[in-house]
Amino acid sequence: MGQRMTTAHIPGSGNNLDQWYGHYAARTAGLAASEVRALFAVASRPEVVSLAGGMPFVSALPKELISGAIERVMATRGAVALQYGSGQGMPALREQILEVMALEGIRAGVDDLVVTTGSQHALELVTKLFINPGDVVLAEGPSYVTAITVFKSFQADIKHVAMDEFGLIPEALRESITQIKAAGKTIKFLYTVPTFSNPTGITLTWERRLEVLEICRSNGILVLEDNPYGLLYFEGQPPHAMRSVEEDGVVYLGTFSKTLAPGFRVGWALAPHAIREKLILANEAAVLSPSSFTQHVISEYLDSADWKGQIETFRGVYRERRDAMLAALGDYLPDLSWTTPAGGFYVWVTLPDNIDAKSMLPRAVKELVAYTPGTAFYADGSGRNKLRLAFCYPTPDFIREGIRRLSTVINGERELLNTFSQTTALPVMRPETSMSNPPANLG
């Protein structure tokens, strides 16, 4: 092994572009850059209608509510807000988070909570605590893209479980568990976004929630319930959180990123006692404490503003945008199929079988519209003819124009494929193209 270290540094060995090639941990191989990353840089130009990113529309938040909260924090407890805080998070804020979660049927104690740097960091910390290389994580297929990234970065073996319009299919979950156990592998947890899922917008029914919990309980599998969108409903309240009926077997993740603002990076984990104790230690190792300043600002905002009314405002904004997107899909792409979310940020579109959404993306960006290809939401290469559309950020007019542009691209793709399939015997699937170097014939 000493030899291995030495040879990696002999000039000419390893990778010429990286003197430290060969020194990285095994897990670092899982941290590949997204293939569509370069393209998204292009897609952020103002003339492109981006239906790709899941940025909340923070402009719907009255700035004076935030400014006022900050002023009061600085006037009354500036020195505390500027200082290091507790690794578990500020007690007063944790009390307030209990009120937020009560809206989704969750009862818990203030000690059961850990405040994190966005719920993304809770996801990272839970994964760090549980995953040995090769351990299985069960996840909906499709699943949140950056959860997949986190699991891979700790060398998890991600197994997708099929879903339908009612969410995760319990029978598919049972079969997966049986197969994985038969193969001698260890399942550490089920990761799920049961309400207004990212990327599908689908919600797991109440009956299935109970069934999924029972399956996991009887198989000794922890449930990691990620719920960023639950309060952003458009058609009445969705089923209560899974955590509302199961305390010992669920780690629940929440966030202020969608109901307030992501720029503060404040989320939380609600976890059974022993797990929560370890989460605090992991949080302290990773960041010492989450930002005292942004915690104080959010706490003051919750104390002084009509935060429930503000969430109602957000619901109205996103409902209008969802309606605009569904109407435009009906008008411009009537023969495709898509999900009809009752809340959240996303619509999941199924293209004709022979269209590859990732290959099509450079042409879409050329037509000034962007989306996220379906393959991003699977660890196993599935989802080639799927794409995710986010209606959260652009205004309804831009959403309609974006869908119009998208229809031009999709219809052009169909014509091209029809021409090929009628005149030649060559495979109709187009080859993968490098995003940063699109082939000349794309124009």
Next chain:
Amino acid sequence: MGQRMTTAHIPGSGNNLDQWYGHYAARTAGLAASEVRALFAVASRPEVVSLAGGMPFVSALPKELISGAIERVMATRGAVALQYGSGQGMPALREQILEVMALEGIRAGVDDLVVTTGSQHALELVTKLFINPGDVVLAEGPSYVTAITVFKSFQADIKHVAMDEFGLIPEALRESITQIKAAGKTIKFLYTVPTFSNPTGITLTWERRLEVLEICRSNGILVLEDNPYGLLYFEGQPPHAMRSVEEDGVVYLGTFSKTLAPGFRVGWALAPHAIREKLILANEAAVLSPSSFTQHVISEYLDSADWKGQIETFRGVYRERRDAMLAALGDYLPDLSWTTPAGGFYVWVTLPDNIDAKSMLPRAVKELVAYTPGTAFYADGSGRNKLRLAFCYPTPDFIREGIRRLSTVINGERELLNTFSQTTALPVMRPETSMSNPPANLG
């Protein structure tokens, strides 16, 4: 392996207090709570003079400077500051960080920087990128306590390298490397706080910096240079950063926690190209992006305030406190030895050989003074007769009173030990005591 998972859930197996015992990753065993944690909760009572924690004295920062910066951010770019940001951090802030680092002789490009959630998170991410279980991390002995926690949490094998009053001893470093290589182990990096070290306050001389860099370069060992205190000097500027003379072999960590305020959680890593690319991906996986809001506030502060003048103010505050601590040590504990830091936050005290600083801590807290026992700064149980005193937070009067109380405790301990050693043949080392349950004879 499927069996292992199942058996962990048979009632009565594993740990009764934790249904998930047996499910954690192997690395989680390294995340033990500090033995002095419970005691520090007691030590935070206002009547205790705490010389334990390294909290900067943020009250020396005029609040209106921060309030003004926040007001301008909200007025001019509130919607951007409240939104998700880049995983690498805000470009304008990275430009400003280059100016901060130039004060310590560092020249770099804005693309070489990654903004992190405090430099603690940079430490976590670098460790995640490099450390396989069993890999060796070289670290000064003694070394920063939460760096040790991070390394352990990724199952590193921490090997301390001896230091003297001039810092890390190059000859000891050479010998360590030879021994570790001979044992067939892989050394991933050397972690060092070369300027005003935590916990000793010692600074590595310029000549030794060059020698240490040369040793690491010729052995293919990356240097992780952690520099939170470099700008807080009391006797003229310390040697330039190691990164100022070595670009490819150093990852440099910096922070605004000590020169501005830790409550914002903004630090950074400056890394060679290939490492930096991986750091960005790891940062995105862990937190999506560091807080836009706190980055914007710091950027506006740096743009509008006399931040160099403010650092000069901090230097004055901490110089006065260091002087108060050294004077009190001379007056109350003249026969002990301690370091004389030329900057930073800490003095490192050596007790008589037969006094155990960790065993003595409950008595100190009873006498209303707290410190950090030396063993916290070693991964191998060394440092029993050492302790760290922090002069950063209490005022000079409280520092003096704290040292007076400490002298009472130490002198009482000495008398007790002398009595025992004169009258009995029993071992003079006192047994380890549980911090949460001090033995009755301590009173």
